[in-house]
Amino acid sequence: VSRGFLLLTFLSCNDKHGDKCYYFSNISLFWKGSRSFCEDLGADLVKIDSREEQEFLVEKVKNFVMDTILGSFWIGLTDSEVEGNWTWVDGSPLDSRSDGCFWLEGEPNNAAGRSVSGEDCVAIVKRGVEDLNTWNDDTCSFAHKSICEKPRISPVSGTGELLNKR
Numbered sequence: 001v002s003r004g005f006l007l008l009t010f011l012s013c014n015d016k017h018g019d020k021c022y023y024f025s026n027i028s029l030f031w032k033g034s035r036s037f038c039e040d041l042g043a044d045l046v047k048i049d050s051r052e053e054q055e056f057l058v059e060k061v062k063n064f065v066m067d068t069i070l071g072s073f074w075i076g077l078t079d080s081e082v083e084g085n086w087t088w089v090d091g092s093p094l095d096s097r098s099d100g101c102f103w104l105e106g107e108p109n110n111a112a113g114r115s116v117s118g119e120d121c122v123a124i125v126k127r128g129v130e131d132l133n134t135w136n137d138d139t140c141s142f143a144h145k146s147i148c149e150k151p152r153i154s155p156v157s158g159t160g161e162l163l164n165k166r
């Protein structure tokens, strides 16, 4: 799949919610690689701002073609800077109220079983989709699918200003 095709897919905004467009990537990459992938499309890994947005994403994940029952999608949340200090890709802290975060039961657990560095990157996992609590902290160097997000209207102030100046 070419980058041009992906850009067009994003441009047509097939998956939209509120004022955002989403792209569910089938390509499995490390968390950082997933983020770069989104950035190449003028987007970033998704930041989840509300219960409604989480509902939308979970419904999408539920319907998405998955190659394994343990399918996971990276989202834009990490505690790689300071352990336990969950931060979105835009630098804002995670809202720890129940309506702001959607951890699977027993997560985040920073499990060190599979990597000595623990788990610092968050994915929505398919096995949680029945009750909205779908987030698992996972090892950042695992390859997962991802969810990219960008504003529906480009923040580039172009047309309007140009027209006014004419």
Ligand SMILES: [Ca+2]
Pocket (backbone or CB within 6 Å): 079, 083, 084, 110, 118, 119, 120, 121, 137
């Ligand atoms: Ca961690």
Ligand SMILES: [Ca+2]
Pocket (backbone or CB within 6 Å): 107, 108, 109, 110, 111, 119, 136, 137, 138
């Ligand atoms: Ca975990």
